[in-house]
Amino acid sequence: MSVLVPIRIAPAGGCTDAPVLRERGQHEVFCGLTGIIWLHRKIQDAFFLVVGSRTCAHLIQSAAGVMIFAEPRFATAIIDERDLAGLADANAELDRVVQQLLARRPEIKLLFLVGSCPSEVIKLDLARAASRLSTKFAPSVRVLNYSGSGIETTFTQGEDACLASMVPALPATSTDAGTEILIVGTLADVVEDQFNRLFRQMGVDGVKYFPARHADDLPQVGSNTRFLLAQPFLADTSKALQQRGAKRIAAPFPLGIEGTELWLQAVAEVAGVSKTRFEGAIAAPKQRASAALARSRPLLEGKRIFFFPDSQLEIPLARFLARELGMHLVEVGTPYLHRQNMAEELALLPVGTALSEGQHVENQLDRCIAAQPDIVVCGLGLANPLEAQGLTTKWSIELVFTPIQGFDQAADLVELFTRPLVRRMRLAA
Numbered sequence: 001m002s003v004l005v006p007i008r009i010a011p012a013g014g015c016t017d018a019p020v021l022r023e024r025g026q027h028e029v030f031c032g033l034t035g036i037i038w039l040h041r042k043i044q045d046a047f048f049l050v051v052g053s054r055t056c057a058h059l060i061q062s063a064a065g066v067m068i069f070a071e072p073r074f075a076t077a078i079i080d081e082r083d084l085a086g087l088a089d090a091n092a093e094l095d096r097v098v099q100q101l102l103a104r105r106p107e108i109k110l111l112f113l114v115g116s117c118p119s120e121v122i123k124l125d126l127a128r129a130a131s132r133l134s135t136k137f138a139p140s141v142r143v144l145n146y147s148g149s150g151i152e153t154t155f156t157q158g159e160d161a162c163l164a165s166m167v168p169a170l171p172a173t174s175t176d177a178g179t180e181i182l183i184v185g186t187l188a189d190v191v192e193d194q195f196n197r198l199f200r201q202m203g204v205d206g207v208k209y210f211p212a213r214h215a216d217d218l219p220q221v222g223s224n225t226r227f228l229l230a231q232p233f234l235a236d237t238s239k240a241l242q243q244r245g246a247k248r249i250a251a252p253f254p255l256g257i258e259g260t261e262l263w264l265q266a267v268a269e270v271a272g273v274s275k276t277r278f279e280g281a282i283a284a285p286k287q288r289a290s291a292a293l294a295r296s297r298p299l300l301e302g303k304r305i306f307f308f309p310d311s312q313l314e315i316p317l318a319r320f321l322a323r324e325l326g327m328h329l330v331e332v333g334t335p336y337l338h339r340q341n342m343a344e345e346l347a348l349l350p351v352g353t354a355l356s357e358g359q360h361v362e363n364q365l366d367r368c369i370a371a372q373p374d375i376v377v378c379g380l381g382l383a384n385p386l387e388a389q390g391l392t393t394k395w396s397i398e399l400v401f402t403p404i405q406g407f408d409q410a411a412d413l414v415e416l417f418t419r420p421l422v423r424r425m426r427l428a429a
């Protein structure tokens with residue numbers, strides 16, 4: 001049996017030691033409450049109760065686009081003027097709301113109390129509330145808490161905070177258990193099913209996912225756990241898992257053909273899969289993805305792209321667009337640069353890529369407008385002003401809401417970038 005050689009990435013080091021422009025100033029981001037949209041779809045018996053204001057309720061409602069008669073699995077316990085003025089006992093109010101909710105929705109197995117700017121302003125201790133309510137409603141309902149506050153965060157941190165809050169509740173693995181592989185980060189069910197098929201074809205059984213589709217299906221964690229991040233924005237979750245003894249499998253993220261192959265290859269190495277079997281398992285989907293990208297490449301090759309910091313997907317996306325589609329990276333901004341989790345991605349970025357971390361939005365807008373890129377990836381708040389300047393934009397939030405991981409999604413991922421360019425070309429014609 002031939003064994004896979006360890007992954008070797010970019011001997012020249014790409015951008016491993018590249019200088020990074022660090023900016024601190026006004027930034028334009030969404031808050032972490034946004035993560036509830038994809039998290040509540042994934043964990044099918046969880047409920048997210050935002051403890052916040054009417055603004056928080058409007059944000060969630062409009063981001064989710066849910067019809068009000070659909071009984072969604074999220075809601076907002078509104079903090080009103082009486083709470084803000086300290087005239088009401090906010091803890092008693094919260095207990096009453098939770099009691100009512102659980103009486104009406106007995107299918108809820110996991111309840112998240114999600115903190116917001118207002119709950120933090122009145123210093124409502126949601127950790128204590130979660131512990132109190134967990135005791136009260138055990139064993140049928142587990143109550144956890146995390147912060148989705150938007151004061152100093154970016155929107156994908158909501159998922160990181162949510163998953164990190166679950167890590168202490170994960171059961172421990174038994175001491176004599178063999179190596180267990182855990183995929184960490186919310187993936188659309190269709191993507192998870194595709195990866196499962198590939199793992200089976202590679203002969204790798206028992207791969208677990210965190211979060212799982214059901215609240216009771218908590219993966220075990222311990223020193224025999226090897227985990228692989230499926231999303232790049234999970235720094236706190238990764239740290240919490242390592243504190244439980246789990247070890248991270250280093251790999252780029254599964255975006256595009258190259259990223260997906262290296263990500264799967266990292267699993268294959270841990271599981272001792274032979275080179276022949278690995279290559280046989282990925283051959284057909286890799287071929288399909290190559291054919292799809294070849295069709296799109298002429299539209300993107302040589303085009304210049306600018307990333308504003310928002311989703312934390314910027315570096316893996318830039319790597320994909322530069323290496324597989326020949327795009328030129330004008331600037332790659334990221335809200336945070338976690339060098340350890342991003343090491344394999346940085347090594348693959350073209351030498352000389354302009355990297356920035358954090359944001360000073362006025363300075364960055366000046367740089368972007370001066371550079372006149374062909375396409376700009378940015379948050380919703382910046383898209384309209386940039387379009388008004390004649391620039392073509394792509395909303396970064398769409399890249400999180402759309403299933404884009406894996407070989408079979410590579411075509412959809414690339415289409416997210418070709419579509420706005422084609423639309424602009426048609427408008428100009």
Ligand code: SF4
Nearest residue numbers: 031056116117149150
């Ligand atoms: S930024 Fe703060 S107040 Fe606004 S929606 Fe988010 S949590 Fe609520």
